[in-house]
Amino acid sequence: STGGAVATPEDHDVEYLTPVSIGTPEQILNLDIDTGSSDLWVFSSETSRSEVKGQTLYDPSNSSTAQKLEGYTWSISYGDGSSSAGEVYLDTVSIGALTVSSQAVEVAQKVSSEFTSDSNNDGLLGLGFGSLNTVQPNAQKTFFDNAMPALDSPVFTADLKAGIPGRYNFGYIDPNAYTGNITYVSVDDSQGFWDWTSPGYAIGSGSFENTTIKGIADTGTSLLLLPSSVVSAYYGKISGAKYDSTQAGYVLPCSPTPPDFAFGVGDDGAAIVLPGKYINYAPTGSSGTTCFGGIQGDSGIGFAIFGDVALKAAFVVFDGGSKTLGWASK
Numbered sequence: 001s002t003g004g005a006v007a008t009p010e011d012h013d014v015e016y017l018t019p020v021s022i023g024t025p026e027q028i029l030n031l032d033i034d035t036g037s038s039d040l041w042v043f044s045s046e047t048s049r050s051e052v053k054g055q056t057l058y059d060p061s062n063s064s065t066a067q068k069l070e071g072y073t074w075s076i077s078y079g080d081g082s083s084s085a086g087e088v089y090l091d092t093v094s095i096g097a098l099t100v101s102s103q104a105v106e107v108a109q110k111v112s113s114e115f116t117s118d119s120n121n122d123g124l125l126g127l128g129f130g131s132l133n134t135v136q137p138n139a140q141k142t143f144f145d146n147a148m149p150a151l152d153s154p155v156f157t158a159d160l161k162a163g164i165p166g167r168y169n170f171g172y173i174d175p176n177a178y179t180g181n182i183t184y185v186s187v188d189d190s191q192g193f194w195d196w197t198s199p200g201y202a203i204g205s206g207s208f209e210n211t212t213i214k215g216i217a218d219t220g221t222s223l224l225l226l227p228s229s230v231v232s233a234y235y236g237k238i239s240g241a242k243y244d245s246t247q248a249g250y251v252l253p254c255s256p257t258p259p260d261f262a263f264g265v266g267d268d269g270a271a272i273v274l275p276g277k278y279i280n281y282a283p284t285g286s287s288g289t290t291c292f293g294g295i296q297g298d299s300g301i302g303f304a305i306f307g308d309v310a311l312k313a314a315f316v317v318f319d320g321g322s323k324t325l326g327w328a329s330k
């Protein structure tokens with residue numbers, strides 16, 4: 001089997017939303033597919049009314065295939081401080097033509113303000129490793145783990161794009177979605193993340209800097225978070241760029257276009273190049289002269305995060321069979 005669906009960017013590519021069918025008859029919710037977590041949770045008929053502002057709600061009582069897991073609960077908090085919690089049902093879940101008949105659907109009873117104010121986001125679909133799932137008393141499998149045995153190939157791919165819809169596919173690699181070769185790198189799943197090591201980076205037309213950068217491929221994080229030495233080297237090349245403590249990040253003049261940023265993949269010299277315009281993440285004020293940087297520091301996290309700013313420059317294969325990541329330009 002195979003499947004897949006469109007991934008549509010919200011403003012500034014802060015997140016990408018994908019239509020997911022739940023229940024019988026189908027209830028279609030737009031979910032944030034997140035390789036940095038492993039819970040599938042949705043806004044629901046059980047979500048506190050004061051915490052819902054425009055989201056589409058999954059109502060298990062309107063699904064003939066919903067089955068409540070009595071006594072099961074979940075509670076999650078994300079790297080950006082957002083959180084949600086609730087109860088658990090099993091129901092049929094599909095992404096395009098790919099269907100999992102007994103998927104744990106975690107219904108939110110409470111969500112934090114970040115989710116309440118994100119009116120187009122109806123929930124998250126985690127594609128991290130199973131060890132991250134928060135359901136008690138028994139952890140539940142991700143959509144990918146449930147689907148994997150039936151997939152033509154045990155993979156899913158992320159093809160996110162800047163400002164236009166991309167795609168998540170399951171079970172196959174679309175040869176028309178990328179250019180050149182796919183370079184595969186090993187993944188350390190011991191922390192539950194798609195954790196890999198880049199051999200270094202280059203700034204603009206500069207020479208490649210060999211420096212080990214361990215980090216996770218996280219579709220649920222918006223920015224590219226890198227070691228402070230790398231971030232300082234990058235913004236040090238840009239006149240007027242500075243760390244703005246008020247914004248808690250580096251800001252830069254939106255014009256001229258900043259230098260490209262490339263990160264290495266594999267040990268054969270392959271690299272993914274972020275066009276400089278990707279680093280103009282969003283204007284900080286109404287004049288549009290100053291931009292918030294799409295590359296920021298990873299201090300305090302313990303490893304880098306290759307979030308959407310990086311992923312949208314690549315075609316990425318998440319291989320659940322070999323536990324590897326494949327990176328290609330496009």
Ligand SMILES: O=C(NNC1=NCCC1)c1ccc(Br)cc1
Pocket residue numbers: 034036037077078079080082124216218219220221301305
């Ligand atoms: O939470 C994380 N990724 N997903 C999402 N963020 C916000 C909503 C969804 C995340 C995961 C690992 C690390 Br390290 C930092 C952050």
